[in-house]
Amino acid sequence: MKENNAPLWLEWAKELQFIAQAGLTYSK
Incomplete structure (x- = not known):
């Protein structure tokens, strides 16, 4: 770090x- x-x-x-973006992408 x-x-x-x-x-x-x-x-x-x-x-x-980053996690939020990935979560939204995978939830679709």
């Missing part, structure tokens, strides 16, 4: 967004 570059919450936000 790059905690020096980006805040931890930002990393989480990116992860959650």
Whole structure:
């Protein structure tokens, strides 16, 4: 993880967004 570059919450936000996108794609 790059905690020096980006805040931890930002990393989480990116992860959650990726998971949400994948979930929406697979649910169709």
